[in-house]
Each structure stands twice: as structure tokens, then as C-alpha cells.
Amino acid sequence: VKPHLQVIAVLSRIVPRHARADWRQEWEAELTYYELHHERVRAGGHASLTLFTRSLGAVVDALCLHATLYERMWRKGNHMSRPQRALSLMIYALATAGLAGINLVWTVDDTPLIAAMQEHAALSIFWHLVAWGAIVAFGAAAVAGLPVLGVIAARAWRDRRWDTLGRLAVPPLTATLVLIWLTTAFAWSGSHWMPLPWDIAGDWTAPANWPSTQTRWLLGGVTSGLLVTAIAASAVSLTGAIARSELPMRLVAFLKGAAAALAGAIGLMAIAVAAWGILANDYASAALHSRLGGALGSTILVSWVASSTLFLAATAFAVRGAVMSAAPFVRD
Amino acid sequence: MTRSYLSFSAAVILQALASGYRYGFDIMEATGLPSGTVYPALRRLERQRFISASWEPHHIAQRELRPPRRYYEVTTVGGKALGEAVKRYRLLAPPHSRVGALRPAHERG
Numbered sequence: 001v002k003p004h005l006q007v008i009a010v011l012s013r014i015v016p017r018h019a020r021a022d023w024r025q026e027w028e029a030e031l032t033y034y035e036l037h038h039e040r041v042r043a044g045g046h047a048s049l050t051l052f053t054r055s056l057g058a059v060v061d062a063l064c065l066h067a068t069l070y071e072r073m074w075r076k077g078n079h080m081s082r083p084q085r086a087l088s089l090m091i092y093a094l095a096t097a098g099l100a101g102i103n104l105v106w107t108v109d110d111t112p113l114i115a116a117m118q119e120h121a122a123l124s125i126f127w128h129l130v131a132w133g134a135i136v137a138f139g140a141a142a143v144a145g146l147p148v149l150g151v152i153a154a155r156a157w158r159d160r161r162w163d164t165l166g167r168l169a170v171p172p173l174t175a176t177l178v179l180i181w182l183t184t185a186f187a188w189s190g191s192h193w194m195p196l197p198w199d200i201a202g203d204w205t206a207p208a209n210w211p212s213t214q215t216r217w218l219l220g221g222v223t224s225g226l227l228v229t230a231i232a233a234s235a236v237s238l239t240g241a242i243a244r245s246e247l248p249m250r251l252v253a254f255l256k257g258a259a260a261a262l263a264g265a266i267g268l269m270a271i272a273v274a275a276w277g278i279l280a281n282d283y284a285s286a287a288l289h290s291r292l293g294g295a296l297g298s299t300i301l302v303s304w305v306a307s308s309t310l311f312l313a314a315t316a317f318a319v320r321g322a323v324m325s326a327a328p329f330v331r332d
Numbered sequence: 333m334t335r336s337y338l339s340f341s342a343a344v345i346l347q348a349l350a351s352g353y354r355y356g357f358d359i360m361e362a363t364g365l366p367s368g369t370v371y372p373a374l375r376r377l378e379r380q381r382f383i384s385a386s387w388e389p390h391h392i393a394q395r396e397l398r399p400p401r402r403y404y405e406v407t408t409v410g411g412k413a414l415g416e417a418v419k420r421y422r423l424l425a426p427p428h429s430r431v432g433a434l435r436p437a438h439e440r441g
């Protein structure tokens with residue numbers, strides 16, 4: 001099989017299934033026709049290269065088909081109004097930033113970077129900016145989101161809408177589940193070791209009363225999975241509850257300000273985390289690069305990159321939410 | 333139905349189709365736009381019903397031992413949208429129909 005057709009065959013796997021056959025045929029036909037009829041390709045020595053580069057253009061096409069599909073699902077499938085979408089984006093932003101923050105705090109905890117922050121004021125300032133950003137972000141989300149969710153819950157209870165109530169119950173239930181898991185595993189280890197993904201392996205010697213490395217990997221891995229699933233499930237469930245409910249318009253008015261504050265705070269956190277990492281590279285390079293303090297035995301650097309990426313994604317969600325909430329509140 | 337305004341590249345693609353270029357790669361050649369712009373724009377125009385797509389007759393493709401190509405043509409709605417776009421993006425209009433101010437400086441004298 002020719003390389004350009006191989007590229008199309010591989011790329012067709014990422015095209016949404018309903019459009020896959022047509023998409024593949026169209027690209028194969030275009031490339032084959034081009035190969036047969038284009039004099040420059042037939043005569044030139046770079047025929048294969050030209051066709052190969054042309055076939056690579058299909059990547060954007062394939063990805064755009066996905067974007068279109070999600071956009072349609074988002075716009076039509078959910079039937080959500082602008083405030084509903086804005087609130088949902090705020091929830092996703094908060095969940096992503098929460099995950100990034102938890103990872104960063106536990107990564108840095110109990111490492112030489114704490115001492116470096118006491119020595120270097122700039123490092124400490126950026127760390128505090130992250131903390132202040134977190135307070136503002138959660139505060140803004142609580143001020144705008146909690147009353148709205150409270151009204152949704154009250155109306156769902158009044159109308160006996162169990163599907164909405166079930167969705168609203170997911171965050172506290174998953175949080176309880178994670179806590180039960182942590183306390184049970186902690187008790188099982190004789191109250192010596194908490195199964196946290198950041199305390200599995202590293203460049204330190206584990207105390208003798210901790211479980212074996214293999215057990216730590218297993219239990220820590222379960223905690224990682226539970227944590228990510230709990231946060232993702234909570235965000236998806238809350239969005240589902242919001243999509244199924246009429247939002248109280250009087251409370252929705254708070255959204256504009258809260259969404260802007262959330263976007264600002266999360267954006268600030270993203271910048272502060274990036275700056276903190278760059279400074280940590282200058283002031284405590286050895287600790288950042290070689291110390292295995294990150295999640296699942298990774299270096300602090302890898303864990304910092306993961307948190308920075310998540311913060312960037314959270315900023316994108318938050319800014320989109322702020323822009324959406326700034327538009328006039330009409331059902332579209 | 334919401335009124336959709338065409339972007340400049342979408343209008344150029346629509347104009348290429350109206351001028352008789354009917355396949356994705358032909359449009360790329362005619363407009364100089366990359367496939368990453370042309371194909372997503374074609375999908376969008378088709379979704380907005382400004383163009384319609386159909387497959388080339390089998391016997392033509394069979395003769396050349398290749399799969400049939402997908403060709404596009406401008407619909408009536410698309411033709412109207414193109415007309416509006418040409419009014420907005422005057423560079424798309426034929427040179428003789430442009431008003432003086434939009435002619436290049438050397439032509440205005």
C-alpha cells in the first residue's frame with residue numbers, strides 16, 4: 001500500500017464512525033486522481049513526497065470533523081441555554097484546576113522546595129499567588145454556583161425528579177467514597193501509610209512499617225484512579241443536572257461577575273504556577289529535576305508540567321465560560 | 333433559520349465552486365488554500381446547505397481504476413449567500429464592477 005494511502009487509512013480511525021467510510025473514500029479518490037492526472041507529480045522525482053504531504057492535510061480535516069460533532073452535541077444534544085453552558089464551563093474549569101492544584105501541593109509537600117521557598121522570596125510570592133488564586137476561584141464558584149445548585153436541588157425535590165437529584169448527589173458521594181477508601185487503606189496499613197499517589201516511590205527510603213513497594217503501587221494507583229474518576233464524574237453529573245433544570249434567572253445574574261473572577265483567578269494561578277516552576281529551576285534545580293516527589297513516582301518536574309498543563313486547560317474553560325456569561329442571557 | 337455570514341475563505345471557496353471547480357483538490361489548486369482550510373470549510377458549507385455533495389458516477393472512476401470522487405456544487409441558498417458575500421468582500425467581484433475606491437492605487441491614477 002502506498003504511504004499516502006496508508007496515512008489516510010490510519011487517520012480514518014480517528015474520524016467519527018458515521019462519516020468514516022465516505023471520508024476515507026473521498027481522500028483516497030482525491031489522492032489517486034491527483035497521482036494519475038497531475039503532470040508535475042507524474043514527471044517529478046518527488047511524487048511520493050508530494051502525495052504524502054498532501055495526505056497529511058487530512059489530519060486537520062479529521063480533527064475538525066470531531067470538533068463539529070462535539071459542537072453539535074454541545075449545542076443541540078444538550079439544549080442548554082447560555083447561562084447553563086457558562087455554569088457548566090465554570091464547573092469544568094474548577095474541577096480541572098482542583099486536580100492540578102491537588103497534584104501540585106502534594107508534589108511539593110515534604111521536599112527541599114519548601115526550604116527553597118523560605119530562602120527565596122520570589123519563589124514564595126508565586127506560591128502564595130497560587131494559593132490566593134485558589135481561594136478567589138473557589139470563593140467565586142461558591143458564591144455563584146452554590147445558590148444556583150441549591151435552587152435546582154430544591155425544585156428537583158419538589159417535583160420528585162430523581163434523575164436530577166441523583167446527579168447532584170454524585171460529588172458528595174464520590175468524595176465520601178474516596179475518604180472511605182483512604183481511611184480503610186490507612187487503617188489496613190496499621191495507620192502507618194496513607195495510599196497517596198505521591199507517597200509510592202521516590203529517592204527516599206520507605207519506613208520499615210510501610211507496606212511493600214508493590215502494594216504501595218497497587219493501592220496508590222487505585223487512589224489515583226478514584227480521585228480522577230471522582231472529580232470527572234462530579235463535574236459531568238453536575239453539568240447533567242444543570243442541563244436538565246431551568247436556572248433561576250435572578251441568581252444567574254451573579255454568574256457574570258463570578259465567571260470573570262473565576263477566569264481571572266485561574267488565569268493568575270496558571271501564570272503563577274508557570275513562573276514558580278521557572279524560578280524553581282533556577283533556585284533549586286537539583287530538587288526539581290531529580291527528586292521523585294511527583295505522582296506515581298514521577299519527578300517533581302514532570303508533575304509540575306502536568307499541573308501547569310491542567311491549569312492552562314482550566315484557564316481555557318474558565319475564559320470560555322466568562323465570555324459566554326458576558327453575552328445577553330437569552331435562551332438560544 | 334439563523335442567518336450565516338460567510339468568512340472570506342469560505343466565500344472564496346464558494347466562488348471557486350460557482351466557477352466550475354467541483355472537487356476538494358481542484359479547489360485547493362484554484363484558491364491556493366491548504367487542505368486544512370478547504371475541507372473543513374466544505375463540510376461547514378455543506379452543513380449550512382450552501383453546497384451539496386454527491387459521488388462521481390461509478391463508470392468514470394472505474395475506467396481509471398480509482399474510487400469515485402466526491403464533488404460539490406453550489407445550491408440556490410449558497411448562490412444567494414455568495415452574492416451577499418461578494419457585495420461585502422468587494423475583492424471577490426470582477427475588477428470592472430469594483431467602485432473606484434476599491435481599485436488598486438495604480439489603477440485609480
